Amino acid sequence: MKMNTTPVNNGVNVEALLGARQALTDAPEAAQFKWRATCSWVHGTHSRSSVEKFYGLGAEQSHKTAFQFDADHPAIFASEDNGATPVEYVLVGLASCLTAGIAAVAQNRKIQLRSVTATLEAGMDLAGILGIDSEVRNGFDGIKVIYNIDADATREEINALVAQSQRRSAVFDIVTNPTNVHVEVR
Amino acid sequence: MKMNTTPVNNGVNVEALLGARQALTDAPEAAQFKWRATCSWVHGTHSRSSVEKFYGLGAEQSHKTAFQFDADHPAIFASEDNGATPVEYVLVGLASCLTAGIAAVAQNRKIQLRSVTATLEAGMDLAGILGIDSEVRNGFDGIKVIYNIDADATREEINALVAQSQRRSAVFDIVTNPTNVHVEVR
Numbered sequence: 001m002k003m004n005t006t007p008v009n010n011g012v013n014v015e016a017l018l019g020a021r022q023a024l025t026d027a028p029e030a031a032q033f034k035w036r037a038t039c040s041w042v043h044g045t046h047s048r049s050s051v052e053k054f055y056g057l058g059a060e061q062s063h064k065t066a067f068q069f070d071a072d073h074p075a076i077f078a079s080e081d082n083g084a085t086p087v088e089y090v091l092v093g094l095a096s097c098l099t100a101g102i103a104a105v106a107q108n109r110k111i112q113l114r115s116v117t118a119t120l121e122a123g124m125d126l127a128g129i130l131g132i133d134s135e136v137r138n139g140f141d142g143i144k145v146i147y148n149i150d151a152d153a154t155r156e157e158i159n160a161l162v163a164q165s166q167r168r169s170a171v172f173d174i175v176t177n178p179t180n181v182h183v184e185v186r
Numbered sequence: 187m188k189m190n191t192t193p194v195n196n197g198v199n200v201e202a203l204l205g206a207r208q209a210l211t212d213a214p215e216a217a218q219f220k221w222r223a224t225c226s227w228v229h230g231t232h233s234r235s236s237v238e239k240f241y242g243l244g245a246e247q248s249h250k251t252a253f254q255f256d257a258d259h260p261a262i263f264a265s266e267d268n269g270a271t272p273v274e275y276v277l278v279g280l281a282s283c284l285t286a287g288i289a290a291v292a293q294n295r296k297i298q299l300r301s302v303t304a305t306l307e308a309g310m311d312l313a314g315i316l317g318i319d320s321e322v323r324n325g326f327d328g329i330k331v332i333y334n335i336d337a338d339a340t341r342e343e344i345n346a347l348v349a350q351s352q353r354r355s356a357v358f359d360i361v362t363n364p365t366n367v368h369v370e371v372r
Contacts, residue, residue, distance in 0.1 A: 087357060090360055170272065
């Protein structure tokens with residue numbers, strides 16, 4: 001009988017995550033994070049946002065570099081299409097959050113992933129943001145996420161991976177549940 | 187008496203937007219949009235998302251180029267920090283949506299903007315996503331957005347701009363109200 005002895009490696013350091021869970025259980029104040037972004041208006045509907053610093057583990061933290069993101073409206077809205085639309089950034093956040101979760105859960109369950117791709121589609125009735133119909137919401141009327149996953153696992157195990165990723169996803173929670181947003185001018 | 191005759195120009199084509207509102211009022215099916223993103227897992231918590239095609243005005247549409255976005259977890263989570271975190275993408279979406287709205291509303295109200303910057307901060311207790319405490323949500327416990335706006339307008343007019351932008355913002359709605367997300371594996 002030949003055993004497969006290649007260790008599962010999805011590139012996620014699960015030992016470190018489990019260690020962090022224990023450490024933050026013992027020191028709950030270190031689990032209080034603050035995520036930040038800044039945004040500067042450029043011209044028309046074009047803006048440039050930057051993400052670099054955040055707070056966590058009781059101290060100021062920084063990404064290894066500042067990440068910059070141009071956002072704009074597309075040409076069919078009489079804009080210059082200098083970047084993805086704001087709503088598409090939300091889809092990127094949701095897709096990347098669920099996908100990172102799938103990799104982490106797979107590692108923890110010793111499932112080798114070969115490929116994971118997601119296709120997202122979100123409906124939106126522009127009668128909302130254009131103020132045509134006050135009964136129509138401004139945001140998405142729903143989001144559909146379809147995963148294609150190639151892994152050393154049964155179909156049932158793969159479904160369970162995706163389900164667990166949703167249960168632990170920050171962005172899935174942000175999109176599916178209300179979050180208070182306070183906006184002020186200084 | 188000297189009149190200021192320089193036309194207000196924030197780079198937003200309000201006439202086109204008002205035309206679109208009328209056109210979409212007359213043809214509501216053209217207002218049905220579908221926004222899309224695809225996401226491919228790279229390694230560990232690193233993924234790459236792409237935004238290019240969308241549907242609207244009754245036809246398939248495309249940005250002038252495909253926009254690509256790397257997402258990852260930072261080094262303090264034992265990841266490689268190859269991109270912004272998924273939750274930071276949500277902040278970019280919110281910031282850029284509100285900022286584009288401010289520019290559009292200002293143009294419509296004939297207010298010349300000189301500069302608009304936003305600073306966003308969102309709290310998050312990692313006890314949620316790490317599964318330490320089931321009472322703690324996975325997402326943000328709230329988001330604070332602070333605007334600094336230099337414009338040819340009174341403080342009251344500037345506050346009203348920001349308030350109107352919130353009322354018409356797709357991402358503000360997505361974050362503050364629940365959206366149904368359907369996830370499936372194919």
